[in-house]
Amino acid sequence: MxxxxxxxxxxxxxxxxxxxxxxxxxxxxxxxxxxxxxxxxxxxxxxxxxxxxxxxxxxxxxxxxxxxxxxxxxxxxxxxxxxxxxxxxxxxxxxxxxxxxxxxxxxxxxxxxxxxxxxxxxxxxxxxxxxxxxxxxxxxxxxxxxxxxxxxxxxxxxxxxxxxxxxxxxxxxxxxxxxxxxSGLPNKEKARVRQLFAEGKVGRDELLKAESESYHxxxxxxxxxxxxxxxxxxxxxxxxxxxxxxxxxxxxxxxxxxxxxxxxxxxxxxxxxxxxxxxxxxxxxxxxxxxxxxxxxxxxxxxxxxxxxxxxxxxxxxxxxxxxxxxxxxxxxxxxxxxxxxxxxxxxxxxxxxxxxxxxxxxxxxxxxxxxxxxxxxxxxxxxxxxxxxxxxxxxGPTKSMDKEVVASVASPFKPDGGLTVLNGNLGRAVIKNSAMRPGTEQIKAPAVVFEDQFELDAAFKAGELNKDCIVVVRFQGPKAIGMPELHRLTPPLGVLQDKGYRVALVTDGRMSGASGKVPAAIHVTPEAWDGGLIAKVQDGDMIELNITTGALTLLVPEEELAKRENKLANVAHHQVGMGRELFGAMRTHLSKAEEGACSLFIEQEQN
Structure with missing residues (x-):
């Protein structure tokens, strides 16, 4: 072994x-x-x-x-x-x-x-x-x-x-x-059409056609x-x-x-x-x-x-x-x-x-x-x-790959490691999937652009406010705040910014899809903002460093400055009522931290 x-x-x-x-x-x-x-x-x-x-x-x-x-x-x-x-x-x-x-x-x-x-x-x-x-x-x-x-x-x-x-x-x-x-429409082509739609270069009809040919x-x-x-x-x-x-x-x-x-x-x-x-x-x-x-x-x-x-x-x-x-x-x-x-x-x-x-x-x-x-x-x-x-x-079964572009050998792998890194720093702990990231994106130091709802990012993107090097922070998305929804809708606009040559990354206490890919995304940040994590104190313009090589996830703001900032909670009530979400209030408050499984099932066992 x-x-x-x-x-x-x-x-x-x-x-x-x-x-x-x-x-x-x-x-x-x-x-x-x-x-x-x-x-x-x-x-x-x-x-x-x-x-x-x-x-x-x-x-x-x-x-x-x-x-x-x-x-x-x-x-x-x-x-x-x-x-x-x-x-x-x-x-x-x-x-x-x-x-x-x-x-x-x-x-x-x-x-x-x-x-x-x-x-x-x-x-x-x-x-x-x-x-x-x-x-x-x-x-x-x-x-x-x-x-x-x-x-x-x-x-x-x-x-x-x-x-x-x-x-x-x-x-x-x-x-x-x-x-x-x-197999239907190749996933890479589907992603390309999604980005074009995010840029306003194709309409809904073409987007739906691509999606339907992929999921068919x-x-x-x-x-x-x-x-x-x-x-x-x-x-x-x-x-x-x-x-x-x-x-x-x-x-x-x-x-x-x-x-x-x-x-x-x-x-x-x-x-x-x-x-x-x-x-x-x-x-x-x-x-x-x-x-x-x-x-x-x-x-x-x-x-x-x-x-x-x-x-x-x-x-x-x-x-x-x-x-x-x-x-x-x-x-x-x-x-x-x-x-x-x-x-x-x-x-x-x-x-x-x-x-x-x-x-x-x-x-x-x-x-x-x-x-x-x-x-x-x-x-x-x-x-x-x-x-x-x-x-x-x-x-x-086969003794060797029938397509070395799809399945490699241990002797000659695509990467020497599995491409999942744990990040640590004053912002907390997070995971990042770097197996699909582009070379040269392993480290980014850039000013924060802060959102407290994933839907706010769309408006900023369409207004051209994100056309710059930046680390997008989307917080109050964690288990206890709103149940930790996936934020996969962020992928197309961030991918567009990256393709334009901007150095961009995402830091969030929410989840990305299991299909998260080329944009560096420090996800599952714990402690989450709702639990008093430092991510709740980040302000627009604060410098953040995300470094996969060193495993750093750092808010580059002096301690004395951070001590002055209030730890305010966002208004997430609109995420907790409607579409049946009000029925899950008790469960939401009992969800454990992301690194503990974001689970509500073992509370009594832990207390005992």
């Missing part, structure tokens, strides 16, 4: 001894010999299978056959999740054929950041993750189940389903993907944002079937993989000899493997919060220093938009997950001694699924 990755794993285990032990005790106490429904009263059980067929009722009464919970995030509005419409029936049939039963246990909400981007609904996006976790817990709380299948793909949904699943860590659980849409069918969006990062990380953690993450929907192979996932979970229940609950799979090594996969591919910065929360749900404490050190240990092996021009389908064609596993395993960058839904190592993940004579099988 790589020495640094081994050190990070060991320190995570050391700092988490008590919390992990408590978690394992909790899930062991939740386990019982035989089906859980055996402890239900006759009235409880009768309610639980009232709508089942006679055969299913007999099977569930016998207590010798497994009952699998299906938890789905299906809705028609998310292109990635629309294929899930027909999954439950397919899963039930696959499970029935191997002598078990599957029941649809519950649905969870699933919002699309692509739809809510730049609208009031986006203020609910991050908080929806915790609601999804709670909804999954409600679905599983009927105690009827011996295992679970989690159907989810996009931004907050997979992290939420992981949080909910780990609360029921005594249950074997398999995650079931649905795959990306076929059922399936996950093809750029490497949070949704596809979710899929890659979950496979790296051994919770997907090998090679199943990026198979297009509506194909014979996709259907066969769904059937196989349904069957696989029945093999892991406590009714057999191969009991393997999710709480045992997700351990420190599994989490580190997820981080290695994320960072070696330039994945979404949203996981600097999501994986912190997921780890906490499994009893582990991780922080941004762990991300930073692993980023320093692993090379950048992929160029997928926004880190390049290729999309996720091009990545698959170039070698995909099996090649990525091979490169990382051979270089000692992944823990191979881990449990997965397929066995006690990652060896099967070197293989890729194929249909041969109508049957699903796994064959040896």
């Amino acid at each position: 790589n020495t640094l990755i081994q050190e990070v794993t060991q320190r995570i285990e050391e700092r988490s001894k008590e919390t992990r032990a408590a978690y394992l005790t909790k899930i062991e106490n939740a386990r019982r010999q035989g089906p859980h429904r055996g402890a239900l009263s006759c009235g409880n059980l009768a309610h639980g299978f009232a709508a089942c067929s006679k055969e299913e009722k007999a099977d569930l009464t016998s207590m010798i056959k497994a009952n699998i919970a299906i938890v789905s995030s299906y809705n028609d509005m998310l292109s990635a999740h629309q294929p899930y419409e027909h999954y439950p029936q397919r899963i039930k049939e696959a499970v029935r054929k191997v002598g078990s039963v599957a029941q649809f246990a519950g649905g969870v909400p699933a919002m699309c950041d692509g739809v809510t981007q730049g609208t009031p609904g986006m203020d609910l996006s991050l908080m929806s993750r915790d609601i999804i976790a709670q909804a999954a817990a409600v679905a599983l709380s009927h105690n009827m189940f011996d295992g679970a299948l989690m159907l989810g793909i996009c931004d907050k949904i997979v992290p939420g389903l992981l949080l909910g699943s780990l609360a029921f860590g005594h249950l074997p659980t398999v995650f079931v993907p649905a795959g990306p849409m076929p 069918s059922a399936g996950t969006c093809t750029f490497y944002g949070t949704a596809n990062s979710n899929q890659l990380v979950v496979e790296m953690m051994g919770l997907h079937l090998p090679g199943s993450s990026f198979v297009n929907p509506g194909t014979e192979l996709r259907d066969a993989l769904t059937d196989a996932a349904a069957v696989q979970v029945t093999r892991l229940t406590d009714l057999g000899d191969n009991y393997l609950p999710i709480g045992h799979i997700v351990d420190a090594k599994s989490i580190v493997n997820g981080l290695v996969g994320l960072l070696s591919t330039g994945g979404s910065t949203n996981h600097t919060m999501h994986l912190v929360a997921v780890a906490r749900a499994a009893g582990y404490i991780i922080n941004w220093d762990d991300f930073s050190d692993i980023s320093n240990a692993v090379p950048l092996l992929t160029r997928i938009y926004p880190n390049g021009s290729a999309d996720i389908n091009h990545f698959t064609a170039a070698g995909g997950m099996s090649l990525l596993f091979k490169e990382l395993l051979d270089a000692g960058l992944l823990h191979n001694d881990v449990r997965t839904i397929c066995g006690d190592s990652l060896e099967k993940y070197r293989m890729e699924p194929r249909m041969l004579d109508g049957e699903l099988t796994w064959v040896d």
Whole structure:
């Protein structure tokens, strides 16, 4: 094993001894010999299978056959999740054929950041993750189940389903993907049209045409944002079937993989000899493997919060220093938009997950001694699924990249590091994704231009007030202030300024999209402005230094001057009412700091 990755794993285990032990005790106490429904009263059980067929009722009464919970995030509005419409029936049939039963246990909400981007609904996006976790817990709380299948793909949904699943860590659980849409208009061309629209050089009709040709069918969006990062990380953690993450929907192979996932979970229940609950799979090594996969591919910065929360749900404490050190240990092996021009389908064609596993395993960058839904190592993940004579099988994956512009080798990577840096300074701690940044943008010292709402930037940009070297500060965007919406609408205007030759950067206590790219963006600044962070005292014209090489994020204002400034709170009431946002007030006030996962689910545990 790589020495640094081994050190990070060991320190995570050391700092988490008590919390992990408590978690394992909790899930062991939740386990019982035989089906859980055996402890239900006759009235409880009768309610639980009232709508089942006679055969299913007999099977569930016998207590010798497994009952699998299906938890789905299906809705028609998310292109990635629309294929899930027909999954439950397919899963039930696959499970029935191997002598078990599957029941649809519950649905969870699933919002699309692509739809809510730049609208009031986006203020609910991050908080929806915790609601999804709670909804999954409600679905599983009927105690009827011996295992679970989690159907989810996009931004907050997979992290939420992981949080909910780990609360029921005594249950074997398999995650079931649905795959990306076929390639459409290249993402780079879509971004070009967005910038032209921001400059007023094309109209709405041309912009909508470009967007529709990019997002054009059922399936996950093809750029490497949070949704596809979710899929890659979950496979790296051994919770997907090998090679199943990026198979297009509506194909014979996709259907066969769904059937196989349904069957696989029945093999892991406590009714057999191969009991393997999710709480045992997700351990420190599994989490580190997820981080290695994320960072070696330039994945979404949203996981600097999501994986912190997921780890906490499994009893582990991780922080941004762990991300930073692993980023320093692993090379950048992929160029997928926004880190390049290729999309996720091009990545698959170039070698995909099996090649990525091979490169990382051979270089000692992944823990191979881990449990997965397929066995006690990652060896099967070197293989890729194929249909041969109508049957699903796994064959040896490629031994080298089929396109070296998309997938590189550890011996000859795109960058020697993973491209995620933690910044520290008097402005606080922040993360910056530099894997897609242009050479020469690693350091910028410039005057601040301060906004307290992302929409204010549009007006300033259109008025030409930002045509200069500057560091744009957008504050009061953090978890407790307004729920930490993504600020992806800032990308086109800032990209235009950069293309004009101005040295620009962004500093914010909010989030950028998982597709943040070429503009230097110090995001997730903590402490946030609402919590009294120094970012609340920045004024227009203050000099700020952002330096990736040294890791500095510094407000260059004398301490005596800062002491005179009042720490005023912005008026964010218009972000807290309307579009249902008033219903989330209590949750918003209990969200933890960004580096602690921006999570509301562990308050009582922390207090106890």
